[in-house]
Amino acid sequence: MQPIFLVGYMGCGKSTLGRTVSAITGCRFIDLDTYIEGRYHRTVKELFALHGESGFRDLERNMLHEVGQFEDVVVACGGGTPCFFDNMDWMNEAGTTVFLDTSVDKLHTRLMRGRHKRPLIADKNDEELRRFIVDALESRMPYYSKAKVVLKSDLLDSECEKSETAHRFIKQLNLE
Numbered sequence: 683m684q685p686i687f688l689v690g691y692m693g694c695g696k697s698t699l700g701r702t703v704s705a706i707t708g709c710r711f712i713d714l715d716t717y718i719e720g721r722y723h724r725t726v727k728e729l730f731a732l733h734g735e736s737g738f739r740d741l742e743r744n745m746l747h748e749v750g751q752f753e754d755v756v757v758a759c760g761g762g763t764p765c766f767f768d769n770m771d772w773m774n775e776a777g778t779t780v781f782l783d784t785s786v787d788k789l790h791t792r793l794m795r796g797r798h799k800r801p802l803i804a805d806k807n808d809e810e811l812r813r814f815i816v817d818a819l820e821s822r823m824p825y826y827s828k829a830k831v832v833l834k835s836d837l838l839d840s841e842c843e844k845s846e847t848a849h850r851f852i853k854q855l856n857l858e
């Protein structure tokens with residue numbers, strides 16, 4: 683199987699879905715952020731602070747090209763991965779891209795809780811975060827919408843439904 687790349691905005695559930703699909707199907711799961719952190723022995727937040735965003739994007743592209751060579755792998759990208767260099771076109775050549783399409787409301791609720799480890803939003807208050815999400819989604823949508831498969835990840839949204847989302851995904855992509 684060619685690699686599957688999960689793309690979408692921060693908080694849409696790429697890491698969560700990738701991990702669950704991997705647990706059900708036995709295929710390998712790679713979270714690109716975690717992979718980068720393992721390679722450079724620094725958190726994403728530290729890498730942003732050390733190299734700036736553009737330095738991080740260079741590392742991210744290099745690591746994407748590395749993991750994109752693997753077989754039978756589901757890769758959870760970072761939210762920005764498809765939006766820099768030719769990464770989105772590269773992923774479309776190398777495998778199957780899946781966009782987890784999620785509403786601003788849902789992203790906002792999730793990111794208010796999980797913003798501290800995400801350097802682009804760590805210091806934003808409630809209102810600033812909402813504005814940031816709306817603006818970023820608008821500028822990133824042209825990249826996300828190039829994905830081969832779109833999964834409306836809003837429809838199923840509770841603890842037990844995480845696995846239902848995963849099962850639906852597995853069926854849609856014929857991973858059984």
Ligand SMILES: Nc1ncnc2c1ncn2[C@@H]1O[C@H](COP(=O)(O)OP(=O)(O)O)[C@@H](O)[C@H]1O
Nearest residue numbers: 692693694695696697698792838839840844847
């Ligand atoms: N299908 C889902 N239902 C409910 N909560 C979810 C679902 N997918 C993700 N979450 C929650 O949303 C937050 C962000 O998920 P995460 O997988 O880290 O997103 P991403 O990797 O796209 O930034 C986490 O707290 C996670 O538990």
Ligand SMILES: O=C(O)C1=C[C@@H](OP(=O)(O)O)[C@@H](O)[C@H](O)C1
Nearest residue numbers: 691692693715760761762800801
């Ligand atoms: O959207 C972005 O630019 C980013 C998303 C993050 O990953 P998640 O989408 O998994 O939060 C991480 O790569 C970094 O903080 C930058």
Ligand SMILES: [Mg+2]
Nearest residue numbers: 696697758759
């Ligand atoms: Mg993630």
